[in-house]
Amino acid sequence: MAAxxxxxxxxxxxxxxxxxxxxxxxLDFWAEWCGxxxxxxxxxxxxASELDGRVKFGxxxxxxxxxxxxxxxxxxxxxxxxxxxxxxxxxxxxVRSKRDLKTNLERYxx
Numbered sequence: 200m201a202a203x204x205x206x207x208x209x210x211x212x213x214x215x216x217x218x219x220x221x222x223x224x225x226l227d228f229w230a231e232w233c234g235x236x237x238x239x240x241x242x243x244x245x246x247a248s249e250l251d252g253r254v255k256f257g258x259x260x261x262x263x264x265x266x267x268x269x270x271x272x273x274x275x276x277x278x279x280x281x282x283x284x285x286x287x288x289x290x291x292x293x294v295r296s297k298r299d300l301k302t303n304l305e306r307y308x309x
Contacts, residue, residue: 204247208257209264216257218285223307224255225300228271228278230262235294236277242297246304254304283307 206216208226217224227243229236247256261268261276271280271287281289281303289303 204251204256205244206255206257208259208267210266213267216255217282220255220282220285222253222255223288223304224257224282225304226280226282227256227258228261228268228273228276228280229258230260230276233276239277239279239294242295242300245297246300249301250304253308281307 205227206212208216217226225243225246227236227239229240243256243258246254250256259267261273275292277292277294279291279295279300280287281291288307291300291303295303
């Protein structure tokens with residue numbers, strides 16, 4: 200289960216929560232059955248707590264939101280996309296350390 204400040208992103212709320220967000224957005228594309236996804240989830244929860252109010256965090260379940268996964272060419276999970284101004288700025292595949300993800304995000308904080 201995601202932290203309270205990690206949103207569940209669906210096709211219905213994608214535009215308002217991601218494309219129109221004023222802050223950078225980290226989206227974690229994942230699935231319930233994915234072991235590496237479960238490994239990265241606590242890292243994302245910690246970052247969401249640390250960067251609350253500066254970065255928006257969301258999770259996209261690829262099994263439930265196949266159209267979103269397809270739209271962004273997600274072929275392996277976990278895949279993390281970082282958005283700023285409604286545009287994909289960066290894609291990170293696989294499990295990454297908290298430090299690495301935080302460094303990636305800090306590039307987009309102004």
